[in-house]
Amino acid sequence: MGFFDRISEGLSRSRQKFTEQMNVLLDRGPNLDDDFWDDLEETLILADMGGSAASQVVENLRDEATRxxxxxxxxxxxxxxxxxxxxFATTEADPFGGDAACVLFVGINGAGKTTTVGKLAKEGADAGRKVILGSADTFRAAAIEQLEEWSRRANVPIVERKRGSDPASVCYDTIERAEADGCDLVLIDTAGRLHTSDDLMRELQKVVNVVRKRSKAPVYTVLVIDATTGQNGLSQARVFDKALDLDGVIVTKLDGTAKGGIALAVSHELGLPIYKIGVGEGLGDLKDFDAHDFARALVGEFDEREAR
Structure with a gap:
């Protein structure tokens, strides 16, 4: 299966929902009246693209239709x-593009951080990069074991401490080891944080500050979002970005939801690039993000002959 085909398959539920809503809109007829524009904006919002992004898209299309x-x-x-x-927001800096980088992964419990870190470690190692993992999720024993398994699969070293250790010290030790061993890609898994907990967010701020001060390589703080959470994912992103000044986002579990538009909502409202998207459980199902491929897979094609 080709690259685009895999993304398209993963977004099939989101595309089906969007197409159904668009067909209802088109049943009224093809006229570009006020009702059409209002209904198009509502359709985009219902596809979890967010009010801000939907409004801008419709405004731009309406202007283009007039011009x-x-x-x-x-x-x-x-x-x-x-x-x-x-x-979608864009960036010239890609932490997974080949240059030296230290990447901190943050997000709520169950978003898929540890699995994402593991997949990226394997991807980086297979590409010939010298990768090291840091297990700074010291609260969940299963997270340490899970990352250990990915360390074995990717054949890369891992820095870990016993459960309950200070996560900031694990990050510091990971960077020390990375520099000593000449690693060019440092991937650090952090504990899942409820974005509604001020204490947990302050602790995570400490972790991020330590890494940014200690690392000689550029540091990226990346939020991992579970697409199935829909608009709640946007709420999460707002809080994490305000607290940590995020660099970008990875959206997981797009294959299990009709809420794929949340990727656009987060990227547009917060000005954050999407680095990767997860469209399945397999090792090869974490894909580089391409805005045009994503948009085409998300909304499909609308042909007048087919609509009649």
């Missing part, structure tokens, strides 16, 4: 994928 004298709704929808793609 280019687009004849009907189908002509507008032909431009929807490109408009959605341009709404």
């Amino acid at each position: 280019k004298a687009l004849p009907d709704a189908y002509a507008v929808l032909d431009r929807l994928n490109d408009e959605l793609a341009s709404t």
Whole structure:
């Protein structure tokens, strides 16, 4: 299965939901009246793309329809994928692009942080990078064991301490070991934090500050979001970004939800790039994010002949 086909398959539930909503809109007819624009914005919001992103997309499409004298709704929808793609935040710096980097993974419990870290370790090692793992989730014993298993699978070293140890000290030791061994990709797993807990967020701030001060390599703080949480994921992202000044996002479990639009909501509202997307449980199901491929897989194609 090709690269785009795998992403498209993973987003099938989100695309089906969106297509059903769009077909209801198109059943009214192709006229570009006020009702069409209002319904299009509502459809985008219902697809979990967020009010801010939906409003901008519709505003831009409406302006383009006026400037280019687009004849009907189908002509507008032909431009929807490109408009959605341009709404995602972009960045020149990719922590997984090959240059030396220290990446801290944060997020709530169950978002898929540890699995994501493990997959990226294997991906980096297979690409010839010198990778090291840091197990700074010292609260959940299973997290340490899980990361140990990924360490074995990827054949990369891991720095860990006993359960209950100070996570900031684990991060410090990981960076020390990375520099001593000449590692160019440091991946640090942190404990899941409820974004509603001020105490836990303050502790995580300490961890991030230690890493940013100690690491000679560029540090990236990456939020891992479970797409199945929908708009709650946007609430999480707001809190984590305010507390930690995030660099980017990885969206997991897109294959298990019809709420794939949350990736756009988070990226647009907070100005954060999406680095990777998870579209399955397999090792190869953590994909590089491409805005155009994602938009095409998310909303599909709308053909006037098929709609009739």
